[in-house]
Amino acid sequence: MADPEPLDTVVLVADDDDLVRTVLGLALASRGLAVVESADVDGTRRAGKAHTLELAVLDVNMPGGTLRDSLDAVRTSHPRLPVLVLSGEPTRPDDLDDVDVEFARKPIDLDDFLERVDRLLDPARNEPRP
Amino acid sequence: MGGLTAREALGGPWATHWAVWVSLYPPTTLLVILRENITPFAEWWWPLLSATLQHLAVGIIIALGAAIARRRHAILPLTVVAAIWGTAAVSRAVIGGFVANAVTGVDPEYAFRIATWVTASALWVPIFVYTLAQLDQRRLLLGALDAAHRDLERARHASIESADEVQRNLRESVRHTVEPVLEDLRVSLSNTGTNLTRPQLEQLTAQLGRLHDDVAAVVDSAGVDPRASQQAHQRASLRRAFDVRPERPVLTALLVTVATIALIAPDAWRVFGAPAALEVTIAAVVSGVFLGIGPAVAVHIGHSVSVFPGQAVTVVSLVLALGAMTQIMLASEIDPITWHGLLIAPLMAVSLILTSTVFALATALYRLNEDAGAELAQTRTTIEALDRERAETRRRERRKLAILLHGPIQGRLAACVMALNFHTAALADGSSAGPTSAVIDAVALHLDDVSLGLVSLATMSDADGLRTPEQG
Numbered sequence: 001m002a003d004p005e006p007l008d009t010v011v012l013v014a015d016d017d018d019l020v021r022t023v024l025g026l027a028l029a030s031r032g033l034a035v036v037e038s039a040d041v042d043g044t045r046r047a048g049k050a051h052t053l054e055l056a057v058l059d060v061n062m063p064g065g066t067l068r069d070s071l072d073a074v075r076t077s078h079p080r081l082p083v084l085v086l087s088g089e090p091t092r093p094d095d096l097d098d099v100d101v102e103f104a105r106k107p108i109d110l111d112d113f114l115e116r117v118d119r120l121l122d123p124a125r126n127e128p129r130p
Numbered sequence: 131m132g133g134l135t136a137r138e139a140l141g142g143p144w145a146t147h148w149a150v151w152v153s154l155y156p157p158t159t160l161l162v163i164l165r166e167n168i169t170p171f172a173e174w175w176w177p178l179l180s181a182t183l184q185h186l187a188v189g190i191i192i193a194l195g196a197a198i199a200r201r202r203h204a205i206l207p208l209t210v211v212a213a214i215w216g217t218a219a220v221s222r223a224v225i226g227g228f229v230a231n232a233v234t235g236v237d238p239e240y241a242f243r244i245a246t247w248v249t250a251s252a253l254w255v256p257i258f259v260y261t262l263a264q265l266d267q268r269r270l271l272l273g274a275l276d277a278a279h280r281d282l283e284r285a286r287h288a289s290i291e292s293a294d295e296v297q298r299n300l301r302e303s304v305r306h307t308v309e310p311v312l313e314d315l316r317v318s319l320s321n322t323g324t325n326l327t328r329p330q331l332e333q334l335t336a337q338l339g340r341l342h343d344d345v346a347a348v349v350d351s352a353g354v355d356p357r358a359s360q361q362a363h364q365r366a367s368l369r370r371a372f373d374v375r376p377e378r379p380v381l382t383a384l385l386v387t388v389a390t391i392a393l394i395a396p397d398a399w400r401v402f403g404a405p406a407a408l409e410v411t412i413a414a415v416v417s418g419v420f421l422g423i424g425p426a427v428a429v430h431i432g433h434s435v436s437v438f439p440g441q442a443v444t445v446v447s448l449v450l451a452l453g454a455m456t457q458i459m460l461a462s463e464i465d466p467i468t469w470h471g472l473l474i475a476p477l478m479a480v481s482l483i484l485t486s487t488v489f490a491l492a493t494a495l496y497r498l499n500e501d502a503g504a505e506l507a508q509t510r511t512t513i514e515a516l517d518r519e520r521a522e523t524r525r526r527e528r529r530k531l532a533i534l535l536h537g538p539i540q541g542r543l544a545a546c547v548m549a550l551n552f553h554t555a556a557l558a559d560g561s562s563a564g565p566t567s568a569v570i571d572a573v574a575l576h577l578d579d580v581s582l583g584l585v586s587l588a589t590m591s592d593a594d595g596l597r598t599p600e601q602g
């Protein structure tokens with residue numbers, strides 16, 4: 001995937017399923033947010049370096065590495081970046097125990113997704129959800 | 131679960147059980163008939179009525195005593211049990227004396243009656259209660275053992291299934307659950323295409339959501355083993371419970387002799403005089419020898435012996451014992467009056483049959499129950515080990531399957547649900563004009579991929595499955 005152009009307010013959507021990336025991108029765009037996409041860990045790393053990210057939406061399993069690798073890829077350049085992890089598993093992965101990220105299960109409702117995005121982007125409302 | 135201790139047996143439910151009360155009715159009635167033989171009742175049925183009244187009073191005392199005592203104790207202290215049955219024995223004596231005195235005017239002989247009933251109760255009741263309690267425990271243990279053996283068979287059969295078979299079965303379960311629903315969805319989507327209305331879109335989203343959940347549910351439920359039945363076990367038949375190898379035939383014969391003499395000799399002496407008591411004593415001793423010698427020899431030479439009347443040694447011993455008793459009571463001339471022996475013989479026969487069975491069981495049941503309890507525990511341990519092993523195999527294979535399903539099946543289904551759901555929500559708030567063909571086409575393509583994924587899932591080799599990477 002080609003590197004996106006740098007934008008002021010960017011949300012990274014990283015998922016190896018193009019349909020998921022498309023619908024999440026459309027939902028975020030409806031909020032007036034710019035979206036960059038990546039389909040693997042390498043793409044995520046490149047996007048992290050290329051853009052000033054304000055939020056990352058990460059799939060729990062992507063080609064090219066683990067979830068930890070994906071997190072490192074974005075938090076190396078953005079240490080305090082809010083991250084929403086989406087997973088097909090019903091429970092939060094064990095390797096997220098000591099990491100400050102939001103977790104949600106796929107499929108997720110649009111309202112739920114956008115409410116989480118709004119909260120993560122707004123530091124005043126940034127309280128963890130169960 | 132094993133043999134009941136003496137306290138558990140004597141203080142448990144059987145201490146005040148109606149079956150003990152009922153089983154003691156025949157011998158006590160015969161004893162009352164013998165006892166009242168010298169009471170000049172005008173009618174023949176007075177002794178029978180007296181015996182029945184006595185027994186009813188005993189029943190009431192036991193029921194009341196149990197109802198009160200069991201409010202505080204699940205297992206009654208032995209002193210409480212002794213007090214209940216002691217009170218019952220005294221009441222029996224008082225009622226018998228009162229009826230004799232009130233109807234005929236004779237001396238009620240309370241002291242004699244109380245002494246003999248208390249002695250008879252002390253000798254007979256504990257052994258009856260103990261034996262019935264252990265016998266019931268044996269029936270429970272045998273029933274539990276039967277169930278455990280069935281479970282063991284099931285666990286062994288299930289453990290034969292290899293990991294590959296488990297994996298194949300799991301895949302087939304998923305395929306059979308998902309495929310028909312998926313096909314319906316694809317047809318529905320194909321027929322309506324971009325003409326989908328919002329309600330149709332919502333319905334399609336809901337169906338896809340259910341399908342996604344079904345995939346997860348199939349994998350989860352496929353890992354649940356059919357567990358051993360937790361229902362209460364059936365008791366084994368009485369015949370099986372009675373099929374007990376007598377352990378100490380000489381001790382049994384001795385106890386039978388003592389119990390029979392203690393029950394009958396005092397009244398024989400009182401009613402018919404010393405010769406009758408001597409005749410009873412000799413008949414009981416000779417019968418005891420016959421009851422003990424057969425099983426003792428059989429046990430010594432390793433022959434199979436069972437308490438249950440049906441085994442040759444037991445039957446022959448009992449027949450010989452009863453025959454010897456009858457011969458002595460009717461023809462020994464120790465008491466020259468034949469009808470004395472004729473009156474006493476039925477009571478002796480009942481006493482010999484009951485005590486020989488009960489005492490033989492009592493001497494063997496505790497150890498047998500302990501052995502059965504140990505076998506039950508061992509069997510259950512084996513079952514648990516097999517179940518654990520199988521559960522681990524299934525957990526491992528379920529995890530592999532979950533990984534296989536995650537991307538190609540569940541991930542794509544989740545993507546379809548989200549796409550339709552997001553699009554439906556966008557339609558509702560007016561931010562989208564209608565379902566675009568791009569979204570519908572993408573969903574249809576994803577469903578095609580899911581269908582292909584299901585086919586390859588069912589046909590892939592186990593080695594393929596092991597190599598499949600995790601996907602999100």
